[in-house]
Amino acid sequence: MLQYCFGIDIGGTTIKCGLFQTDGCLLEKWEIPTRIEEQGINILPDAAKAVLDKCKERNISLEEVAGVGVGVPGPVNHKGEVPCAVNLHWAYVDVAGDMEKYMGLQAKAGNDANVAALGEAWKGAAEGAKNVVLATLGTGVGGGIIVDGKIVAGAHGAGGEIGHANIKHEETQACNCGNCGCLEQYASATGLVRLAKEQLEADSEESVLRMGELTAKAVFDAYKDKDVLAIRIVERFAEYLGGALSIFSSVVDPEVIVLGGGVSKAGQALIDCVEKYYRKYAFTACKETPIVLAELGNDAGIYGAAKLVLEE
């Protein structure tokens, strides 16, 4: 009987591992280091060993394991192949094929941001929803689109790359991707700090933000304390993000929009402000789409990866 599955979330520093029951109950999670030396040649063998060791430790026979899902920080095609993953020092790797070979278990692979969206749709903030947009607001802006309960990986593995939606043609500063005007230049933690610096320079208003380190958290803390300058900054940030989310809704019309990543620690204040601009710009039919905070935090990846192997 297929009672168990594993979710593996490969990051540049650690590999997060989760042992799940197939009903979605997380039995145990643990981490191992990501060995990126030698073109990351040890990463998948290490992950496979972690799975097999855990099975042995818990007396789980491989016949009881539905499979192993793997989230990877890079584009992943529908066969589970990765053309390259810069942070892992990988050129082409057949993640699903190699993992199956190393373990003798079914394996699937997906992009880490997409897999996180699947996790939130399975057991997190969007539990039960079949159509979800997730935006992960961290150093950059990642995203994942779920349609009909499945990840939209896209023709080039770029489905859900909403951080690189070009929303401001007039922008002159370049994004890491080389284009100018990407959503993540405004709606990431880095983008928020950039907006803050601009505002501090252009605006003579007194502000607590003129002292101390300028971080996304500092901006939102000042916003919550009704600092006038912080309010101007967060309103700009929220208009970019809420406006972009309204465009994504006109494409896939999700049941729910989930905001995750470090910036989402700002909590309900973030939701309220983004929601205001989302509602302003969204098409009538989508104006009431709920915007909610992600719930699984750093575990979203292992949840979603595990879910990959439970799909038909």
Next chain:
Amino acid sequence: MLQYCFGIDIGGTTIKCGLFQTDGCLLEKWEIPTRIEEQGINILPDAAKAVLDKCKERNISLEEVAGVGVGVPGPVNHKGEVPCAVNLHWAYVDVAGDMEKYMGLQAKAGNDANVAALGEAWKGAAEGAKNVVLATLGTGVGGGIIVDGKIVAGAHGAGGEIGHANIKHEETQACNCGNCGCLEQYASATGLVRLAKEQLEADSEESVLRMGELTAKAVFDAYKDKDVLAIRIVERFAEYLGGALSIFSSVVDPEVIVLGGGVSKAGQALIDCVEKYYRKYAFTACKETPIVLAELGNDAGIYGAAKLVLEE
């Protein structure tokens, strides 16, 4: 044996009907008038009768018919129900359910723009593609998103409502939907004429467009004749449209983008100009996504409707 299927495309003036083989070969197409009087109560019975009459005429037994798909100018949920369709004078209609009742055949329903996208993905410009974005540039801008070979209908039937993607927050004129800054305010035939009027007023350049009727066709004709003013107008139009398409690609990353509707009669000149801006703004992985002209014209709806009943 299920050898045949029907595609019905209900418009405000005529109902287009198609008899297909299940392999996608169109055997015959015809039209009947749309009787919108009495809250459009006769529309579905008329369509059902058209199907049953055709079966009788051709000696097709109902056992040979896989089903009947119906495209409707309004939102359609996954059960084939329509909450309202203004152009048909409909309030709530259970299109799929009613058609099944009237015919004794399996019936499915979809939004007309979505169904047209499915048609192009089945037997048109995107034949064989599983992931497609279609933009229909007519009086307004309609759209359809195909993911994994299926229509993305969305949680509120607003999937593919890309004409109402809000791309210009500074816009002060209102779209028909009530918002300001929707894509269709710039990228429809009407939008192109609006841009032309603005340009003619703001610009002192000589132009053939200062004489005669100002239509989308006239603008593109002048553009092809290298009229300087027309070039400025079309470049603006193409920047709005190409830029918006690049955002849609960052969401669903299609294999191909299809442009249809009246404006697409401008042909390759349209593609070339839109492509230029699409490539400028698109995320690296999606920059080479082909943009092509729709091929099925007014038949896209009956093709896509027929395909609805062939899906699992």
